[in-house]
Amino acid sequence: MKLQTQIPLKPVSQNTIDYNSKIVLFGSCFSEHIGGKFVYSKFNTFSNPFGILFHVKAIESLIEKSISEYKYSEKEIFELNEQFQCFDAHSKLNGLKSSDLVSNLNSKLEQTKHQLETATHVIITLGTSWVYKHKSSTKIVANCHKAPQHQFDKILLSAEEISQSLQNCITHIQSINSNVQFVFTVSPVRHIKDGFVENTISKAHLISGIHSVVNLIKNTSYFPSYEIVMDELRDYRFYNDDMLHPNKIAINYIWECFLDVWISNATQVIIKDVEVIQKGLNHKPFNENSLAHKKFLSDLELKKASLKEKHSITF
Template sequence: MQFSTPIPIVKSNHPIDYNSKIVSLGSCFAVNIGQKFDYFKYRNTTNPFGILFHPLALEKFIGYALQQKQFTESDIFQLNDLWHCFDAHSDLSHPDKEVLLNNLNQACSLAYSELKEATHLIITLGTAWVYRNNTSGNLVANCHKVPQKEFTKELLSPETIRQSLESIIARATEVNPKLNFIFTVSPVRHIKDGFTENQWSKANLISALHQTINNKQQTINYFPSYEIMMDELRDYRFYAKDMIHPSAIAVDYIWERFTEAYIASEAQQTMKLADNIQKGLSHRPFNPETEQHQAFLQKLDEKIKTLQKQHSHITF
């Protein structure tokens, strides 16, 4: 499937296979990538704190995880019958503050153990626009529908972003020296900031990422998901109904490009078998009692057992 001249992508010297452990963090596209890893049955952890859009929020979360922070009531607040944390996505918000605190602490604990054992850390940056809480003076990861007047909007400079990325790399490699990094900029445009402002934001992210990569001796890969969306998939038929998020076809195409660059060839063969099994499991027969369908189920079970013999962590 090709739509224009493909953007060149530098292939990883440390490709992902079924022995890999992957942590995916960041903006909405991290969720798309994480869902693909889950579908193909890789060992993957995605966004324990929910979607985090800007690099300083990611840096803070990774810092919390690596220091195994214990959240207390001073770290959360109540609004509209829910308890929230400014450093986490609203997916974690809860009517019971004890449940929220427990979820935050469990997320930190999970992230710590996964980052220590991970082979690959994939970070998707969404925006350089950030919101600073006027009362605390702190940047937030999510405003949780707190009135806009309570925040000051700022644009992170390329240098500030670069320093944040350097900190993420340094902290993560301190506990896991063998960790491989893949950075990307989300193909989702933040149009609410404005068309020009979105481009300004993405430009700062891309500039900072390339400065960081050029300064590093170890292998740090950059995957051009934003550039693929803008240059290879230039037609609005590759957008969802909101005309902002990539459509399912676009996500599949970007995943295809990612697979070519970062997935080991042997693993790609395993992915075909996993895909075949997933499609078989989703099949709904008109008459499940027929001999033909029972034979189909037996063959499907044999495929699952074959795959599980090769990779014991896989479950369906």
């Protein structure tokens, strides 16, 4: 008896991810979760230098600025609620001095270009088609930073605009790295503040825009994280208390699905070895001075040395 509908997943045959890969991730908070999984498993990972970016225009802006070696100045910084902020970045980059924020933004741009030059895989997770345009500057912002709502116009990007923006991202990156593999996905997090119907329209535009790119451009692929949650995990027990964000169980499930598609069985064995060590490092002994714990630590060091020698993985 089957108790759920399952999304058919086919392992990729080319450009798989292994411990020689260099992975760059941009996008929504769901991208942060998957990026965290890569970091925990000790992959070479670079994620969201400007913090969480919910829509494609913000991601395109970051990529374009980094590759063109753009330099921020203090005229692009504003003060609100006793912090200096930038409409292009998440609030986690806010600073107490405008000069510090400018320096941090420019440093992040340099890091991003460097990472994109050597990346093997770029994973982009889109959260919404809704964007906010700052009225006085006519600029689409990455984050409103709780500035007064009357300063912005709310706009729904069309599937065609999303497709074109993604193609711009690809073109920019391929100008410095022609061998990169792109993986696109849609965040399963529902943006109910936009409205229930409006959220559905938003996700539909994202899916349509992405697929037009995947059908057009080589070395691009779609991973159905949104569909996995909507169909396979169609139950509120897989959500956090807000009933909007997938919980830890759901994230782990999607991660396992991602492994089955993008990571070979041989590399998955190494991931399990890494997980054994990670759990060991987090182990809290009852008696740190016991012989058993000292042997446990000795065995752990041997496992770490083995992974470093075989796969250049360090802890």
